[in-house]
Amino acid sequence: MTSLLGRWGAVALAGGLAVAGGPAWAQKPAPPAPTAPGQAAPAQQQQGPVKLDLQPSQANWTKICGKDQSNQKEVCYTTRDFGQGADQPPTLAVAIYQMSGEDRRIARFLLPVALMLQPGFRLIIDKGEPIAGHFAICFPNGCFAEADLNGAAIAALKKAQTVSVQVRNQVNNEVTFNVPMKDFAAAFDGPAVDPKVLEQQQQELQKQLEEKAKQQREQLEKQQQSSAPAAPAK
Numbered sequence: 001m002t003s004l005l006g007r008w009g010a011v012a013l014a015g016g017l018a019v020a021g022g023p024a025w026a027q028k029p030a031p032p033a034p035t036a037p038g039q040a041a042p043a044q045q046q047q048g049p050v051k052l053d054l055q056p057s058q059a060n061w062t063k064i065c066g067k068d069q070s071n072q073k074e075v076c077y078t079t080r081d082f083g084q085g086a087d088q089p090p091t092l093a094v095a096i097y098q099m100s101g102e103d104r105r106i107a108r109f110l111l112p113v114a115l116m117l118q119p120g121f122r123l124i125i126d127k128g129e130p131i132a133g134h135f136a137i138c139f140p141n142g143c144f145a146e147a148d149l150n151g152a153a154i155a156a157l158k159k160a161q162t163v164s165v166q167v168r169n170q171v172n173n174e175v176t177f178n179v180p181m182k183d184f185a186a187a188f189d190g191p192a193v194d195p196k197v198l199e200q201q202q203q204e205l206q207k208q209l210e211e212k213a214k215q216q217r218e219q220l221e222k223q224q225q226s227s228a229p230a231a232p233a234k
Contacts, residue, residue, distance in 0.1 A: 048173060049173060049174045049175075049176065050169075050173060050174070050175045050176070051175075051176045051178065052084060052091070052175070052176065052177050052178065053178045054082035054083060054084060054091060054092060054177055054178060054179050054180070055082060055083060055084070055085065055180070056080060056081070056082055056180065057080075057081035057082055057083045057090045058080055058081055060080075060183065060187065061078055061079065061080045061183055061184055061186075061187035061188075062078070062079055062080065062187070062193055063076060063077070063078045063079075063187050063188065063190060063191070063192045063193060064076065064077055064078075064079065064192055064193060065192035068099065073099050073100050073101060073102075074099070074100040075097060075098070075099050075100075076097070076098050076099075076192060077095040077096060077097045077098070077108070078095065078096045078184065078187050078188045079093065079094060079095040079096075080093070080094055080184075081093045081094075082094070082177075082179050082180075091112065091177070092109060092110065092111055092112070092165070092177050092179065093109065093110040094107070094108075094109055094163075094179060095107075095108045095109075096108075096149070096154075096157070096184075096188060098188075103150075103151065104148065105148070105149040105150075105153075105154050106146050106147070106148060106149065107123060107131075107133070107146060107147045107149055107157075108136075108144060108145070108146040109121075109133075109144070109145045109146070109165060110142050110143070110144060111142065111143050111144075111145055111165070111167065111177075112142065112143070113138065113140070113141065113142060113143060114169065114170055115135075115143065115167045115168065115169055115170070115175070116167070116168040116169065116170060116172065117135045117138070117143070119167075119168055120132060120133055120134040120135060120145070121133045121134075121135070121145050121147075121165055121166060121167045122164075122165075122166040123147050123163060123164070123165060123166075124163065124164040124166065125153065125156045125157055125160045125163050126156070126160050126161060126162060126163075128156055130166070131147050131148075131149070131153060132147065133145055133146060133147030134146065134147075145165075145167075157181065157184065157185075157188075158184065158185035158188065158189075159185070160181040160184070161180070161181060161182070162178050162179065162180055162181060163178075163179050163181055164176050164177065164178050164179070165177040165179065
């Protein structure tokens with residue numbers, strides 16, 4: 001199964017390594033993402049810091065490469081989704097971008113909505129110094145955030161056990177997403193996935209989504225039929 005970010009790799013690659021906001025990013029909506037922790041009604045808000053240890057939603061990291069439409073350079077990103085449990089939808093998606101011939105690297109995240117945008121976010125690799133990041137653009141169901149990474153940060157990322165993404169929700173509580181980085185280095189330095197394999201994965205994913213939507217419709221119809229009042233006897 002491809003990543004939340006990987007499902008619309010064409011959009012990501014069209015944006016290249018530039019800050020999101022061009023027309024290419026607006027052509028497709030972001031996939032559904034759950035509301036950030038602590039975002040329920042005010043009476044139900046959690047007080048104080050919130051920490052979430054996320055789990056991979058996919059078996060492996062995926063490296064995807066393609067051409068940046070603006071300069072025709074090859075852009076690759078290594079991506080994976082993470083959620084709060086195996087039976088839960090993805091909470092966060094990670095993609096580390098690299099462009100051929102350039103030292104610049106970008107860590108890009110797809111985060112839940114209802115977060116405070118102005119403070120940006122902090123990226124902490126293991127227990128290293130925080131790296132400041134900013135929000136780039138939001139869709140109704142998710143927000144992109146990104147941070148520049150230098151060579152030292154990439155080297156640390158390859159060896160990291162965990163990275164932490166720290167944000168603040170709308171009541172100014174700190175929310176920390178802890179993301180395991182096992183096997184990232186092998187995928188980042190390894191070959192990109194075959195485009196044909198990627199296309200097949202996307203087709204399989206589409207079939208799964210359609211089947212799930214069909215099952216949900218059928219379940220809803222059954223519930224409506226069972227709850228409908230019986231016709232009066234004549």
